[in-house]
Amino acid sequence: MELQTYGARKYPPTSALLASSAGLGWSTLSAELRFHGPSEGQSVVAQHVEICLVVDGNDDGLVRRTEAGFHQDAIARTSAIWLSPAGADKEIVITAPIPQTMHLYLPTALFDRLKDDFNLPVAPAHSIRHGAGIGDDVIDRLGRSILAELANETAAGRMYVETASLALGARLLQKHCDSGAGASTEPSSYYIDHVRMRRVLDYISANLSDEITLESLAGIAGYSVFHFARKFTLAMGISPARYVSQMRLENAMAELAAGKLPLAEIALNAQFSSQASFTRAFHRATGMTPKKYQRRRR
DSSP states (O other): OOOEEETTEEEOTTEEEEEEOTTTTOOSOEEEEEEEOOEEEEEEEOSSEEEEEEEEOEEEEEEEEEETTEEEEEEEOTTOEEEEOTTOEEEEEEOSOEEEEEEEEEOHHHHHHHHHHHTOOSOGGGOBOOEEEEOOHHHHHHHHHHHHHHHSOOTTHHHHHHHHHHHHHHHHHHHSBSSSTTSOOSOGGGSOOHHHHHHHHHHHHHTTTSOOOHHHHHHHHTSOHHHHHHHHHHHHSSOHHHHHHHHHHHHHHHHHHHTOSOHHHHHHHTTOSSHHHHHHHHHHHHSSOHHHHHHHHO
16 A cells, blocks of 8 residues: 655555644644544554544544554544554554544654653653553643644744643653653652642743742742752743743733834843844744734734
8 A cells, every 4th residue: 555654654545634733843743633544554663652642533433553463452432542652663454434633743852851851761752652542631632732723823832832742741751651751759749739830820920021030939839949940840841941931932922913012122021131132032932033923913
């Protein structure tokens, strides 16, 4: 059967591409929404960690996955999930049409980043368990939020997708990893509770135009600086400083779109020392200058 190459994988002619993240500038994952018709013996080697989320399923559709002589059969019900570690060689058979499946490809570099940040085992991207037709509400919600961004790109979409990809990677290592990456190495007090986190996030949101220090955030949360930084990064998938920077950039995008403030004031509100440094940072994050972004939003 002739295969067509899209993104990270090859698909048979019975598979149709409905939407793709190609061209959106997403750096920490790629995504495709696909229709899958019946197919036989589709051989696949996963280059990245792959999550397949059935967005619109078919209770009469059976998906058989064969790896190293072992078979996994599962019904392609809505919200069913298939997981594949990087480097997996498998064969797929689909017996009936599946209207919409979201394919999310997480590069090994993302897991290397998590490994370095949290001292995880070597090669966690290759330690994700093979899952067939499983349920996971966290992956389902994250996948559908990424699909919403794919269908209707927003100004902060690239920032959101980067955060969501880290959350997906962390979820896989927490719940679907054989290497022990998700094993707890800290007491339960390692995790930040919802009330404290909400207090911190509300403070950040209300003070984006002012100086926000790690010490002030730790004080609001009631932790030492060291413990707060670790707790926040575990909960959010990014460091406090990076989160604040993302929120400031998102706020700057909103101010640019509104068109009520001069560029210099927007740069100052985002805590940049000059309009030039703000322009450089904005271009790195979005791929366009503030003025170009503003023209597109009007």
